[in-house]
Amino acid sequence: VTQPPDRASAEALDAADPLAAFRSRFPDPEPDRLYLDGNSLGRLSTDVEHGLAAAIGTWRTRAVEGWAEWVELPRRVGDRLADLCLGAAPGEVLVTDSTTVNLYKLAHAALDLRPQGVVATDADNFPTDRYVLEGVAAARGRRFVLADSVEGALQVPDAALLCLSHVDYRTGRRLDLGGITRASEAMVVWDLSHSVGAVAIDLSGADLAVGCSYKYLNAGPGGPAFLYVRRELQDALTSPVRGWFGQRDQFAMGPAYEPAPGIDRLMAGTPPVLATTALDAALDVVAEAGMAAIERKAASLTDLAITLADAWLAELGFEVVTPRSPTERGAHVALRHPEAWPICRALIERVRVVGDFRQPDILRLGFSPLYISHTDAWDAMDRIRTLVAAGVHRDIDAQLRRVT
Ligand SMILES: Cc1ncc(COP(=O)(O)O)c(C=O)c1O
Numbered sequence: 001v002t003q004p005p006d007r008a009s010a011e012a013l014d015a016a017d018p019l020a021a022f023r024s025r026f027p028d029p030e031p032d033r034l035y036l037d038g039n040s041l042g043r044l045s046t047d048v049e050h051g052l053a054a055a056i057g058t059w060r061t062r063a064v065e066g067w068a069e070w071v072e073l074p075r076r077v078g079d080r081l082a083d084l085c086l087g088a089a090p091g092e093v094l095v096t097d098s099t100t101v102n103l104y105k106l107a108h109a110a111l112d113l114r115p116q117g118v119v120a121t122d123a124d125n126f127p128t129d130r131y132v133l134e135g136v137a138a139a140r141g142r143r144f145v146l147a148d149s150v151e152g153a154l155q156v157p158d159a160a161l162l163c164l165s166h167v168d169y170r171t172g173r174r175l176d177l178g179g180i181t182r183a184s185e186a187m188v189v190w191d192l193s194h195s196v197g198a199v200a201i202d203l204s205g206a207d208l209a210v211g212c213s214y215k216y217l218n219a220g221p222g223g224p225a226f227l228y229v230r231r232e233l234q235d236a237l238t239s240p241v242r243g244w245f246g247q248r249d250q251f252a253m254g255p256a257y258e259p260a261p262g263i264d265r266l267m268a269g270t271p272p273v274l275a276t277t278a279l280d281a282a283l284d285v286v287a288e289a290g291m292a293a294i295e296r297k298a299a300s301l302t303d304l305a306i307t308l309a310d311a312w313l314a315e316l317g318f319e320v321v322t323p324r325s326p327t328e329r330g331a332h333v334a335l336r337h338p339e340a341w342p343i344c345r346a347l348i349e350r351v352r353v354v355g356d357f358r359q360p361d362i363l364r365l366g367f368s369p370l371y372i373s374h375t376d377a378w379d380a381m382d383r384i385r386t387l388v389a390a391g392v393h394r395d396i397d398a399q400l401r402r403v404t
Contacts, residue, residue: 004311010378026371033352034380038368039332042218051281073276087202096271100128102210102227107136108240117160118143122153159186167194167330172322181206198331200291219279243268294369299326301367305333308381316388332366346393351383357404
């Protein structure tokens, strides 16, 4: 039997890690905490702190005159995101609104281009996606099909619009974005929330996508979302939210709505300037590290976690549900356990391993590559095995809370 990697081998991986220095850009006021929830809310970098301070300074000094630059932010930061993270072209990405609202806008707009056919997704897709799609389908008189798996969703006959998560929020499974895009007859809208900033994405040829910035991009709580529309489709789309920021000549204050050319027509109202500035600063770190290196480190960290889970945690009742091939997963590892919720709480309260819980029985551990080391991953798995083996999770208050 081969021995599981010891702590020294994790230290050796860190010594050879080209991204190791980025950790110091995310100082943790609580050094003993092992923060494995970057898949939910990424941590604050000094870059973002300084970027926000600068934006507040502009607000203080320039007040309304700041809009001369701020008005360009959704496009300018969108272009950076397109280039650094999405494999998209300039003018194909906007940073604005929330993922939920962007999905709503794109789903409505896509159905204008496909006058016939059903709206489909899978039952495991993120709740907001399912709810939005069901609502849009009802509003447009289309049938909504909730397939019981991704494979089922790909087979739905007569699909006009198909929505898929690139990386599944629960299991961490990553889909073949390029292959599905090429094979699908439906228009596909990709939800990239759990893959952007974790793995390199190539949207070339894809029709539509949305995603958030507060997970692996570390833009902060409530950070703005993005939307992507393939260039050739843009001038055929109409936003269901006819706001003045999507208007051709915004400050003409004209009598009737006329959509702006290109992707700008998918703007609605005033964009969240401070939050978008935070994303701009967060992208400086991504630009320096590079998505290829970030993806390699995500693979290496999750490999180590899965190996240790197999060696130590299987006998304690855990099952790894995340795919074992790194190209088929993102940067989080999902462990199934019948007592996942009390274990999650005990880890946070007693040993400061901060992961999260997803219904009904999943403990999620996120290995955000810019600030998690291999030693952190090793220590976290070690604390989990010690805590569960001792049954500490049976002693804590296991009431479910509003936020899990
Ligand atoms: C896959 C996915 N889509 C959408 C969202 C949330 O969207 P919003 O930013 O609108 O709350 C999340 C949030 O965790 C998510 O994981």
